[in-house]
Amino acid sequence: MERKGRCIFALLACASVGLLSQWWRSNLFHDGDQTVASQQAEHDKDMSTAIVAESSAEPLLDFVAACRGVPDASCTAADRLEYWMQKFGHGCHDHYELVWRGRNLTHDQNEVNIPSMSQVTKFLVMTGAAVSAGAAVVEMGTFFGAGSLALAAGLSSSAESRHGPAPYLHGFDFFQVTDIQVRKIEQAWGHSLGVGDSTASFWVELTKTVYPHVEAHAGAIGSATAQTPRAWGDTLVDVFSIDSAKTHDKLKSQSMAVWQKLRKGSVIVFMDFMKTSQPLLVYHVLQPAGMVKLVWHAITSSPVAFAVTTEDHKALKTAVYNFRPDKVSSEKRHAAAESYLADMKTYAAVYLSPNERGSTGKLCNKSHNTKVFFSKMP
Numbered sequence: 023m024e025r026k027g028r029c030i031f032a033l034l035a036c037a038s039v040g041l042l043s044q045w046w047r048s049n050l051f052h053d054g055d056q057t058v059a060s061q062q063a064e065h066d067k068d069m070s071t072a073i074v075a076e077s078s079a080e081p082l083l084d085f086v087a088a089c090r091g092v093p094d095a096s097c098t099a100a101d102r103l104e105y106w107m108q109k110f111g112h113g114c115h116d117h118y119e120l121v122w123r124g125r126n127l128t129h130d131q132n133e134v135n136i137p138s139m140s141q142v143t144k145f146l147v148m149t150g151a152a153v154s155a156g157a158a159v160v161e162m163g164t165f166f167g168a169g170s171l172a173l174a175a176g177l178s179s180s181a182e183s184r185h186g187p188a189p190y191l192h193g194f195d196f197f198q199v200t201d202i203q204v205r206k207i208e209q210a211w212g213h214s215l216g217v218g219d220s221t222a223s224f225w226v227e228l229t230k231t232v233y234p235h236v237e238a239h240a241g242a243i244g245s246a247t248a249q250t251p252r253a254w255g256d257t258l259v260d261v262f263s264i265d266s267a268k269t270h271d272k273l274k275s276q277s278m279a280v281w282q283k284l285r286k287g288s289v290i291v292f293m294d295f296m297k298t299s300q301p302l303l304v305y306h307v308l309q310p311a312g313m314v315k316l317v318w319h320a321i322t323s324s325p326v327a328f329a330v331t332t333e334d335h336k337a338l339k340t341a342v343y344n345f346r347p348d349k350v351s352s353e354k355r356h357a358a359a360e361s362y363l364a365d366m367k368t369y370a371a372v373y374l375s376p377n378e379r380g381s382t383g384k385l386c387n388k389s390h391n392t393k394v395f396f397s398k399m400p
């Protein structure tokens with residue numbers, strides 16, 4: 023009876039926050055996109071199913087099994103992620119509940135929808151779970167923490183199986199309220215925040231609801247924070263996620279301290295891949311040089327993740343810093359677009375059934391007008 027009551031309460035809560043969530047999306051961030059709204063509705067429905075299915079005790083992401091067959095000391099984040107991709111990467115459904123059974127990840131402690139510019143998917147949860155003991159997650163451009171919460175959930179799911187120092191999730195952002203957000207934050211959350219007020223403690227409290235080892239770094243990334251690896255304790259970086267740099271110059275100025283701390287098997291998550299020059303960076307420079315390979319490609323949103331495949335982090339950094347997107351000829355852009363499409367086709371052949379693949383360059387029949395993007399970026 024008690025369980026049934028909880029489920030009904032959860033369903034009612036989901037229904038009311040679902041309405042609020044659509045308001046957030048269409049008003050605060052001018053998203054208004056029908057597909058986003060319907061994805062959210064579908065997601066809320068799935069969330070209630072996940073709450074009902076919460077009872078099994080078997081771990082969904084088995085950290086130890088992921089390294090079977092790989093010598094322990096050399097098992098990397100990318101090895102684990104690739105193992106879980108074989109188990110959970112298939113199909114067009116990317117709901118986080120497929121790999122996480124803890125608390126819902128789209129709402130805060132008070133059941134209010136977290137403003138987000140990304141979808142919380144199984145890919146981010148698996149990526150957080152793949153991090154080794156003693157390594158760090160460096161996340162640039164956290165906003166209110168929607169993506170962070172998914173990474174934190176992953177970190178938490180494998181926490182008991184790790185041996186060694188707990189990895190930290192380091193969030194970098196201005197963490198400051200902007201003028202258009204003030205009234206809306208108050209209406210939705212009841213918090214009275216003014217322009218310039220800090221959102222860092224909100225981010226910390228939220229991410230700590232699923233994982234305790236988190237640290238917020240407020241300020242301009244690259245100039246006020248993240249100038250050297252000391253910002254995150256000088257540790258290796260197993261996951262570098264970036265959503266704050268929409269041009270290559272910004273990527274360079276913000277990420278300068280990170281490259282030297284990546285190793286073979288680290289994972290780079292480009293949270294807004296197709297709206298930046300990052301596809302050109304990857305498919306014109308890094309992938310042809312054998313420095314990265316595609317690990318996952320989100321379906322209902324824009325993140326894409328690559329594993330570092332080189333030991334030579336200096337060469338990796340040099341390649342990033344020598345890249346001049348404005349100097350790439352249209353032929354080379356065309357070649358990069360072809361290479362991206364070929365990668366997507368291979369990816370689709372591995373993870374999608376024939377009827378989910380769609381036509382050239384489409385995953386799960388979502389449109390990817392790749393060639394147009396490549397000819398225009400940056």
Ligand SMILES: C[S@@+](CC[C@H](N)C(=O)[O-])C[C@H]1O[C@@H](n2cnc3c(N)ncnc32)[C@H](O)[C@@H]1O
Binds near residue numbers: 165194266
């Ligand atoms: C697209 S939003 C991130 C959305 C977030 N990843 C999510 O899951 O909802 C970009 C964020 O980057 C931050 N940002 C952009 N440029 C920055 C900079 N130079 N220094 C610090 N933060 C920056 C903004 O404050 C904003 O919160």
